[in-house]
Amino acid sequence: MISSLLVRTLAIGVLLLGAAGCTGTVGGPDGGGVVVDTDAGVDAGSDAGVDAGVVSCGEQPARPAPPTNLAAASVSSFEVALTWEPSPDALVKRYRVLRGLALVGQVLRPSFAHRPVVPGETYTYTVTALTDEGGESLPSNPVTVTIPVPPPDVFSALAPGHWYEFPASNLRASALSPSLYPWLGLGEGISGIMDDWSSGAFDTQRDRLYISGGGHNGYYGNEIYGFDLRTGAWVRLTDPDPVGSGQECPDRALGVNCAIHTYDGLEYLPPPFDRFLAIGWDGWPQTALNLDTNRWENHPDLPQLGTRTGANSAYDPNTRVVWYHAGSQALSFWDPVTGKWTIRGEADQQGYYKNAVVDPRRKLYVEIGQGVTDTTAIDALGKFVPKRVRLATTGAREIEDGGNPGVDYDAVTDRIVAWKGGGDVYSLDLDTRVWTKHTALSTVVPGPANMNGTYGRFRYVPSLNVFVVVNTVDTHVFVYRLDPRPARLLRRIDVTASTAPVEVGMGGKLQVTAVFQDGTSVAATSEVTFSSLDPMVATVDAVGSFRALNPGRARLQASYTDPLTRRALVGALELEVVPMAGDVVLEALQIQPPPTLKVVRGRSAGIKAVGSFHRGTDVFTRDVTCEATWSSDAPAIATVAHGTVQGLSEGTTTLHAKVGTVEAQAALDVIPNATLDLIALNFQPPGAPLVSGWAVADDSAFDAARGWGWQGAGGLQTRGDRNGTQDPRLASFVLTTGAKFRVQVPDGRYHVAASVGDNNFGAGLASVEFAGTGIAYGVGTGNTAGAGIVEATAGQGLVFDVVGSINWLAGMRVNGMDFNEALAAAKTW
Incomplete structure (x- = not known):
């Protein structure tokens, strides 16, 4: 069972620069069961229920002693390294690193490397100390640096059509020795980290290509290596965790990554997350590496979506979710804010050897390999996405043949760019659907592609406008330039307020502008993540509306990630809050x-x-x-x-x-019991209740006296023969091709949850929606539960749009009680 603590840890740990809701589904042995869910867009915090909504009216936590002797240990055109003397206060657990007013990092140790930085800009840094009780110290001494203009280097001299080979850049020379960690010598050894169907991910903030892989008697180490393009050297982010005799993975209780065939299952999540994500294998959760602390965060597992062999994935910077296509099942996405997986497609055999990338301009999920290019529209999270479209491409289509070419999106040329060995590179214009072959112009070229696929080990580097690829642990790292034009990179984020200073109780709206190095700018208010570093003084919501709470000064900030380059900067302003004056x-x-x-x-x-x-x-x-x-x-x-x-x-x-x-x-x-205020309906054939304590919802029409039923529905089918499940609610369902189910309740806001699906046979799409808001989505076999907060208005009660098979539906007025507790109390089996 996934505890809400895991989801809360994710939201707090990931969104250092932003606010997050707390959402997640909890599945029993059959994928249904209790649900933990709040609608982050509808005052989720105030409706979180028992103990979660308790107001703290005590005194402000004490300030710890500040850190001292902040210094810039090194300054380059791409990074500022900072060090300081830690706070002597024993209660201090971590440090905030601020550039001006904006939070750029939060770390456990007294050092931090700030990337990206902009040449020619002048930055002033301070550091504050934090306690678990919420106390923040006064800032350290400031340190001011000017970012130098980079001198000519191998990248600036690299001509279009040419490759560059980093000398002495093979991973084996930098990898750990089995003499230190004996389990690293098992199986194939370090070669398996790339040879065994393994991917990579590119960190656009730090210009690093991350590598992980192994599994199945391949490589047994779960440490993460990164090739730093600015230094031309490999770095090791983590040490390997122990693997017991006869085991392939570390102890699950450690909550760390497992060395597996990753296929296309590694992604970098740019800010506001700034995490390296490894999607787990069957029974193993996905893990995210905090790139400030280099510590793993363990998160809820994938739903059972069929085989993950040959699966692919890609991060979408527009919707800020990770899209994932299982080897033989539906397209789904994982939301890093909520920790929730949601199915958004039909069961679909995508094949074994396809690599995927997101085109952020056209909002397409693009899969390439096995002789084809497929696309799926991903511009809407709230509905099932359309079926994938197989493109009738022309031109140099040989790049589509074979398995798992390296593919990525190039913001300069606005093309999908691909590579599968040698010196030639291919680009696809998705508007004309024409592949173009770019023949290598240099004698320096990479060798043949890895026989088990390139996946994400070929990536675009927006800050340098080059592509990077690594093939094996015994060959070097190569970069390639396709086009001579530089990428349009961020310079700064300007945050302004409509009114300042602001009286207690009053509010306003923040406006955000993203300014680029070429002098252009865009209004970015609707695309940023807002947060307040001083929430006791003023808060700010997801759309930038702030509210002044107490006299003082509040640092309000906005984190913006350019969807084309996936590089991010943060800006902030200081809001002065003053007492209310006049006759209030x-x-x-x-x-x-x-x-x-x-x-x-x-x-x-x-x-x-x-x-x-x-x-x-x-x-x-x-x-x-x-x-x-x-x-x-x-x-x-x-x-x-x-x-x-x-x-x-x-x-x-x-x-x-x-x-x-x-x-x-x-x-x-x-x-005495939370279920007294719970509406609990089990969908089953007419007759006596199949689940103790749950009312029967069959194929009957709406009955006002009873309070629920179907509206305008024909051809409903009932089944109650899905035996063998540990959750009896999943043993029955009502099947419809599309109908409305009404529950008559007084006007007001309600927690609702539902489960859909057939755990014996595939039933196609299954969904429960309310006024266009998804409650539960499922596809194929198995059962999927979901939840949300909805509102009954105009005396109409709650009317749900239902497609497919629905197992159960539960609701409860938002009344201060915990919905999850009410559902748990209703369990009688």
Whole structure:
């Protein structure tokens, strides 16, 4: 079972420069079961439920002692290396590295290398120390550096059509010796890290090509090597984790990567994530390497999508997800923010030897190999993507033959560029569908392609406008230039506010402009990740709207990744928040969420008080939870303080929040079991319930007295013969080619969850949607669960669009209780 802690760790650890929701699906033995999910776009934090919504109204955490003696250890045209003396405070756990006001890194040790930097720019750095309690020190001494213009080098002298060979760049010479780690000598040894159907990923921030691979009696080491194009040398990011006798992988409890045939399953996730991702094998989760700390983060596994042999993947910088095509199943994507896998296609035999890349301009997932080029549109996450299209390409189509050519997107030529050995390189114009062969003009060329495929070991380097490739551990690293024009690279990110300073309780909107080195700029507000480094002073949401909370200064920042070059910079501003002046009048107070609160006996829930104010003609609202005086009419039933409700005994009481003379109240029910407020429907043939405690939803039409049923549906089929499952809800379903299922509930916001699919036979597409918002998607065999937050309006209840086979549906009003707890309590088997 995937705990919500894993997902929360992902969101916090990955999004150092951005805010994240907390989402994930939890599958039982059959892929259905309990669901942990909130809709990050609908105030997910306030609806997280028991204990998650508790308001902290205590004193600010103490400031630790600051780090000292910050110095620039080295400065080059591509990197600034910083070192400092650590804070003497024992509570300090990590350090923030700031360039001006913007956070550029967060590390555990007193050193950091900042990339990318822009030649000619002047940067000022400081470092602060952080504690687990949220305390941040005053900044260290500042250090100011000017980034030098790079001198002429091998890249600037490389002409189009020519290759360059890095001397002494074979990996074997830099790899670890089995004398230090005996398991590295098992199987094929280090040669298996590339020879055994293995890929690579290119870090556009640090200009490094990462390599990992092995498995199946190949290479047993899970360490990650990176070739740094700026230094021309291999670096080792991690040490190998131990592999026991007779085992292929380290202990799963370590939460680290396993050496496997990666196929096309390695990706670099540019900021706001800045992670190296390795998609796991059957039974193994995907792991992400934090490139600031070089530590692994273990994340939820793939759904069972059929064989992963020959699978391919590619990161989409527009939707910020990783698209993945299993060897014999559907296209799906993984969202690094939520940790959630979602199916977005039909079961599809993609083949064994195809490599994939995303075209960010045309928003296509492009697969090349086995004699064909296939494309799939990926511009929408909320719907099933169209079926893949096999392109009728012309020209030098021989690049499509064979298996797993190296392919990547070139932002300068706006082409897909491919290589499969020797000196020739091929480019594809997706508009004309013509392949062009670019014959090598130099005598220096790479050797033949690795017999088991190139995959991602051929990559485009936007900062240098070259391609890099490595074939085996005994051959050198090569780079190639296709076009003489430089890439359009970012120079800086400008963040401005509509109003400053801002009074407590007021807000505004940030505007962001991305400025490029060639002098051009684009409005980037809708494409950035916003965050606040001082959320107790001011917060900022996903679209750049900020809210001032307390007097002080808040650092608000925006991280922008250029989708064409996948290079990122961050910008920030300091927002001054001042006390409200003038005659501010509190008119009304409301306790949220309305209208009736519930809490399970022995558990807690978080609520808040929101005040409605006016000052002259200005009308606004503000959270006053920490300012209010809270009370309960029956403290033996429930107590409340600072917005935290504690249910003590069953019964009903009234909660009060008072600010000055203005008071609000709300009814609270303390109930013995969370399922009392849960709508739990199991889809099955008509008759007695097949699942204890779950109401029967069959093929009957909507009945207002009962409160649920089908609308405008014909030809519904019911099945209840999928026995052998550990979750009896998955043993039955109602099948439809497309119908609406209505649940009559009062207006308001509801948690909902559903499971779809047939665990015995393939049933094609299966989905449950509400007003265009996906709740659950599935395809082929197995069962897939999903969840979200929706709103019933205009007395219409909840009307779901259903396609395929639906197993079960559950809902609960957003009322302060935890939805996952309610579903878990409904388990009677």
